[in-house]
Amino acid sequence: RGPGGSFDALLAADQRIEPRDDMPDAYRQTLIRQIAQHAHSEIIGMQPEGNWISRAPSLRRKAILMAKVQDEAGHGLYLYSAAETLGVDRSELLDKLHAGKQRYSSIFNYPTATWADAGAIGWLVDGAAIMNQVPLCRCSYGPYARAMIRVCKEESFHQRQGFEILWTLARGTDRQRAMAQDAANRWWWPALMMFGPPDTGEAATGGHTEQSMAWGIKRFSNDELRQRFVDMTVPQADKLGLTLPDPDLRWNAERGHYDFGAIDWDEFWQVLKGDGPCNSQRIAHRVKAHEDGAWVREAANAYAAKQAARATA
């Protein structure tokens, strides 16, 4: 298409908004917040699994896990770059993360208690993330949509790796199988919470869903995505031979979906507000890395400036 175009016309034609296009400030701010939160989630998300790199029980798994956590760093970079096309820069966004002014996904405030959690995160957390992210590949903002295409491809690879960890454990010794089941028990409900609070019904809390949908940033409601995730995951659990910790979980032939039990939204809000198991630890870990590295970044800048000066001298 030709250069520029009216924001509303582009949206109506389901075309991509690009950085050079005019856009409403609210659209820009919503995207910055969402992309930054997404990028922060990748960066903070390195920690729970990073916790198992040094203790992975086989060298093959260690290599896979190192590569995976490294991919998350890469996803963070793509996403910060996408945010930068909206006129902010990475260091500013990181400062907001560190100061608690921008969020990351609450799921990463849960601890990784055993090796099996490396599997459960891949299977359930990455699985839920993909469900959230696939529609974003058609997001109205071009750079975000393109970043998501790349991210989703790798995430689905990670999801399979997580599934494979649990598959192996579930076919291992009794203690390995118990470890896999325990991880599924602990991660199932937090994974369901990843889709956010209900959009409608008693538990709905307003939120930005309607506007985001109108802007082509969001394509499906939280509850729709959650239902899809449940429908996709229950048969996978069967295949693994693991039970999901919900006595109300059963196929509803009439709806053509799985019914599932009530989510504990009190827990969701508690973790979101800061009283999760690992909230302060995650930020402290991140801030420490950032502060410990300040002198290195300064040196790199000073060197680059000297080199530039030498080149022009």
Add this chain to the structure above:
Amino acid sequence: RGPGGSFDALLAADQRIEPRDDMPDAYRQTLIRQIAQHAHSEIIGMQPEGNWISRAPSLRRKAILMAKVQDEAGHGLYLYSAAETLGVDRSELLDKLHAGKQRYSSIFNYPTATWADAGAIGWLVDGAAIMNQVPLCRCSYGPYARAMIRVCKEESFHQRQGFEILWTLARGTDRQRAMAQDAANRWWWPALMMFGPPDTGEAATGGHTEQSMAWGIKRFSNDELRQRFVDMTVPQADKLGLTLPDPDLRWNAERGHYDFGAIDWDEFWQVLKGDGPCNSQRIAHRVKAHEDGAWVREAANAYAAKQAARATA
């Protein structure tokens, strides 16, 4: 005996010199150096065994080891107190240790590579220490002699505990037995070096032996003590079922002693001069503890001063 007395007369009568007595400055300085070195050895000596407290393979052994390392701290305290009777204070001596101006026993510059080393240190290193220290219980300087009596009693307890660790390992699995043998192999020669270089013969390097003997600080030559240690230890090794790593070690009926092979004095001097396996680590560990605790000691002093001021107000 009555108060005071001439230094030479007291020595001649084999009586104790006490802090109030006149004494030659060289005697005082020699004692300060020797007692400080001895105290420092107790404090630095906490590290090699302290290395195994967190990993001791049974709770009983963990408790015994904690108590033992704690005893070493206690020995350090007695000895610093003894040195303080000569007009120096502990913090001054510690500063000299930290600055590398006073020594500690070179044996503690060897690493504790396995759990069995906790046994070998007790058996061989404490065994050698006792051999050195028992005569010091009759040292001419009273406070030092009395400190040594107390230390020797506990050391011989530690020596038995070390023996018992090796005894148990030597009767355990093949790998436990190999661990015990390996520890004996690594600690035997360094233990022999603990008696210091030869007093006589080609390898002798002068030293202070003669003067110390005249002053009643030293009672036996290095080589005499070393021979006694070998004579005591070889039958213990037999009892343990361990081999000592010296092909020349054999009973000499004529001498009524065990003959043993040549000691590698190059290694001794190398370690003494700073190029042992752990020299810088031992001092760095100690200095870090001291520096990390500086604010605590300052606070304790400030509080004590406030309390004193309040008491007099």
Add this chain to the structure above:
Amino acid sequence: SAETAAYVLGLGDDALIYAQRLGEWISRAPQIEEDMALGNIGLDLLGQARALLTRAGQLDGTGRDEDRLAYFRDEREFRCVHLVQQPRGDFAHEMARLLWFSSYQTELYAALAGSADEIVAGVARKATKEVSYHRDHARQWMLRLGDGTTQSHERMQDALNWVSGYTSELFFDDRVSVAAADSGIGVLPSRLLSGATQFVQSVVAEATLVMPDPPLQNARGGRDGVHSQAMGYLLAEMQHIARSHPDATSW
């Protein structure tokens, strides 16, 4: 019953894991006297742990001895609170932790001295004097640090703020504690709160410090075997040699 065994195991694990942390101070304390004091406190706790773990292994019917329980359980099977797992911080952090833990244990053992389980009661009676010494030791240092220098005052206050995120777990009535209290073997943790808090408050005031505001984040999950991140590394270190010799029967 299984609950009683789990209850006793939890008490033993608290003592064991805190002993492990205190052991790290030996050769690293601010002065040699303190190497000895923290070592002594660690030894007392280790002694309590050994007796309690031994008892837990009898009560649960598995016949596991103290070493089997300490060295061959996985992280999820430990039942200690997060407080005792936290990595060694500076000396102020240790004193803040020790003040709370020993104040809690003082109330705990006073109550357990009347336990329906004679062995638990015996451990408690013996430990009462020990933990009261620990509490006094922490108190003395709180005073020195709180009312020492400006720097020490600030560090001590920071440490008090930090520790407040880990104390509520000590007084939480989990299912197992409720069952143990019902059976007369244990005591409800919530019953220990006011006594422990009163002691801490009095020391804090005397030390010219202030009680922190309620913390934003509260540790939880230890009694269900969901631990803080530090726990896995602590166990790796503690268990490594024992786990490396699965066929060894004696050390």
Add this chain to the structure above:
Amino acid sequence: SAETAAYVLGLGDDALIYAQRLGEWISRAPQIEEDMALGNIGLDLLGQARALLTRAGQLDGTGRDEDRLAYFRDEREFRCVHLVQQPRGDFAHEMARLLWFSSYQTELYAALAGSADEIVAGVARKATKEVSYHRDHARQWMLRLGDGTTQSHERMQDALNWVSGYTSELFFDDRVSVAAADSGIGVLPSRLLSGATQFVQSVVAEATLVMPDPPLQNARGGRDGVHSQAMGYLLAEMQHIARSHPDATSW
């Protein structure tokens, strides 16, 4: 022969243990690009380690696979140099270590590309490109830090001084290396010294830094399985889960 197997094992252990240390940087690096870069270098080394350990297990006739060798050997059976065991320091320390280690490995693999053992030769040929990238990465950072700010210059110089106590062990001709070189499978470590040193010297000069004086203390003993104190703790962490499941056959 046993010597050849031990030689290959030592090369594998160097790569494995350094990969373990580099893995600790992931999520802790000065910038996200560096989380990725250090992770990549760690992954390359881990790949080398897996191939070399597998080969060592074939050569020594025990048939142990890479995991058996990595997770079920005791500390005294590891043959790595002290350099790779040292705890993660600051970023300058890591770059000093990486510069020396990658300069050593660049010379090593160039020589081993002609190894009489086809598998070792294959590993070496594949790794040559990897380690030359690692060396360049370290070089770039040495320049930035050495010729960056006053603070970074000082820290980089300190780190160079520190690392000098650990480099001579890389080039020491122990009995096993001599035997491996004699058999045409290995290369004499001392033959790698001048090439590696020249590269380091050129980078140090370019970075406005100076080569340290000969160190007072030199690490030794790693090839005989006598390690620095950090090694036992590293192994405890690395091996804990695998050792906790001795009957697991698959992960």
